[in-house]
Structures are given as C-alpha cells and as structure tokens.
Amino acid sequence: MQLISGRSVVVSNKKMTFWEKIYLPAVLNGMRITFSHLFRKKATIRYPEVKREFAEIYRGQHVLKRDEEGRERCTACGLCAVACPAEAITMIAAERKPGEESLYREEKYASVYEINMLRCIFCGLCEEACPKEAIFLTKRIVPSDFERDGFIYGKDKLVEPLDPLKRIDVSKRETKEVLEFKKDKSKRHNQ
C-alpha cells in the first residue's frame, strides 16, 4: 500500500555493525548536537517584562461599536445569534422611544445583548454576519473568573465606552476589502 505522505520508513532488523554496537560514535555525535544548542537563540519570552504581540486580526473579546456620534450601531436583527455556531449570543429587541435618538442609531435596538464567553468559540462568524458593522472581535483576552455567571457578558461589558478617547480600535478588522465583501450580494450570507 502506498501511503499518501510518502514519509513511511520500512523497518529493517539489520545487524548493527561494530561501530554502531559500541555506541560511542553515536553518543559523541549526540553530545555534539546538544552542545550546539547551548549557543542557539532561546525561544523563551520573559513574560512580565516582554510581552508577545498579538496578531492585528486576533479574535478575542467582542465589542459592540458605537457610530461617530456615539450611538449604538446594533439594531438587534439577530443575524449574529443565528450565525453563531456555538449559540452563545442572545438578545432582546426593543423599540427606540422619542428622545432616544442620540443613544441608538436605528429605530430598533437591543435592550439586552448577552454573549456567553464560555460557549463562544471566537470564530468571528458574528462579525461577518453583522450588516450594521456593530459587533467586532478584538485583541483583548477574556479574563478568568470564579463563577460561570461571570462569563455571561451583557451590554455593560460589550458596548464600547462613549468617551471618544476610550473607543476600541477595530480599523484593522474593518478594512475596505472586508466592507466590500460584506456588500457583495452574490454571496449567500449577504442576501
């Protein structure tokens, strides 16, 4: 049988030669190899002093974006919840009352929006499904907690702060190509 990888080695039970039997050449060669490792570049990253950079498009904790005027973009359409393979997202929609135009961009908004971070697999399908550019995954890591309840993140933790200086930058994920891709009506998920 031909194996696909092509890396299979046929085991042979050949007799060892004298040089192989006395082991010493092999031992010395092994010691030469380990000795050369003394001078190699070390793989260690000294954690608290040096931190490893995340990739710009790392998929970590979610953020619910506000628009330029500080209004929540989410319209509680539920596409993210439908797209979520882990069923981690739930929401309750509400109607915008008169006088709340500065809070919500659309006439409908999510009064409750919850993501269970224990269920979430950080696949990013929610942000791909979102037609309003409201939900994004960020470089932040979901911190640990003692209680399971603590991992159900509501709007208090998900919506980004109003203060323009504390906004969460997602420009690396919101590239032109991504926006084009989302508008492409030939793709089934955009219809």
Place this chain on the structure above:
Amino acid sequence: MGIFILYKTILSSGILMLSLLVAMYSTLIERKIAGFFQDRLGPDRAGPWGLLQPMADGIKLFFKEEFMPNTADKFLYILGPSLTMLIALLTSAAIPWGGNLVIGGKEYPLQVADINIGILYIFAIVSIGVYGIMIGGWASNNKYALLGAIRASSQMISYELAMSLAIISVVMMTGSLSLKDIVAQQHGLNWNVWYQPVAFLIFLVCAFAECNRSPFDLPECETELVGGYHTEYSSMKLGFYLFAEYINMFISAAVMATLFFGGYNFPFMDKLALSPNAMAVIGFFVLFTKITFFGFVFMWVRWTLPRFRYDQLMRLGWKVMIPLAILNVVITGIVILIN
C-alpha cells in the same frame, strides 16, 4: 597536637561546606544547562540569573509536609536518607584538594586524611551508599519504591565491579593505593588518562551508573516507577536523597579528576616557580576547574542520552564493561612486565 586537631577541623568543615554549596548550586546549574540544551533559559526569576533559586528550593523543601506512610518502618524510613547523605559526605575525606600549605615552617596538606589505602576507603564508602537507597526503598512499603531499590542495588553492585577493575590498572601503574601518591605521580601533564584511556572510559560510564544518573537512572525511572526508591518521601527527606545525588556527582568528578586527570597538577607548573602556598591555592582552583568540567559532562550526558532498558544496562555491565576492564588489567600487567 592542638593545632593539628584545629587545622583538621577547619579543613574538614571547609570541605563539608564546599560540598554542600557545590551540591546546592549544582541543582541550579543543572536546570540552567537543561534549559540551554533545550533552547530555553532555565530558572531566572529568583534573584539575578536565578542565583537564589537553590535557597528558594531549600526553604520550600523544609516547609513541606513531613509525610510518612502508615505502613512504613519508622526507624528505617528515617535511616535511609540520613545514611545516603552521610555516605555522600564521607567520601571527600580522602581526596587531596591541593598541595601542602607551609605555615611557620610546618606543612599542612590540603587533604583531611592521607590514608595509604585511599582508593579502597572511597570504594568501601561508596558501596555502603547502596544501603541508603535499599533501606529507603524497603522501608517505604511501596512496590515502586521497592522495585527502584532493587534496581539500584543490583545496578550499583554490577557497576562497582567494573569500576574497581578499571581502577586496578591505575593502581598497578602507580604502585600505591594512596590518592596523594597517585596525584604526585601525575606531575605536570603526565596524566594517567594518556596511559589508561580505556580505564578512564570504563570509570566514566560506571560513575554514571554509580550516581544513578541518566542514562542509567533506572532506580528513579519516572516513566515506570513514579519516583523509584524515593516515591514515598517528601519534605527534606526527599531533599536529602536529591542532595546526596549531587554530592555524589561532585565527589565522582573529583575522584575522576584525581585518578585520571592529574588532580591539582597542571601543565608547566614547575616553570612558575611560586611559593608552595601559592601553588597549593592555584592547584586547588585547577582541581576545581577539572571537577566543574566533569560535573558539566555529567549534566551534558544526562540531557543528551535516553535511558537504557534494564536488560541493556545489565548486559552492558556484565558482558561488556567487566570483560573489557579485565582485559585492560591483563594488558597493563603485560606492559609493566615487559618494561
């Protein structure tokens, strides 16, 4: 007489402190070297370059719970690690650490006891060492500990034979069992290793087996025996076992340097024309450098070679090492007879 006793007390306590200090820092150096061999950095959190790591480990071991299995033989359980530690510390007495110091016209040798059967003494003490492991493993009343102890005793007894036979050829050349005489004969670069490379090789391999170091660390083989003979030990009793291993390593390195690599002798030592005191101090540091090198070799081999299988270990000991050592003795005898 009073000065003599005072001098010997100072010297022996100095050597005791030295062996303990070296053993302490060997643990750190071993972990550092292991790290470097594996492209890591090793411990570097406690103090600069991790220099306080041995202290941290020691304090940790002292404060650990003193656990004793309820089926253990209480007396033997405590005797095991104590004996191992005692034996490990005893061997350093016969090793000459340097030439003679001359203070006020009197000679003070840098050797605790210049006994005329120095090598025999070391071998006698080392062979008692197996009792520490055997007693510890037996008293634990644990099958893994017992298996480890049995392995340790049979391994150490087998390799002791080859080791002693390797030494016999050196003794035949020197004509003395005193370590001081053996070192004195290797003046300058006239080291025994040039005449007895095979004996040195056998001695080196057997030293690995005697110290229960990798690739012959079957007595504490983690993969199959949990922890081997010290499975049931905790706290400083475990610390004593681990510590004794490093002291044994230090002493083996010292014996190797003394027997085969000229002890405190170094090339061109006659051309320096220094006072005997300076020579003694330099000689001590030369010996220490050699010991450090062999200590490094011990660690180097440990992090290079995989563990032998038990039948391979026994075959190597009985069918290769001992015949080779006997052959070496016979050839040495013939050469001595011809000359």
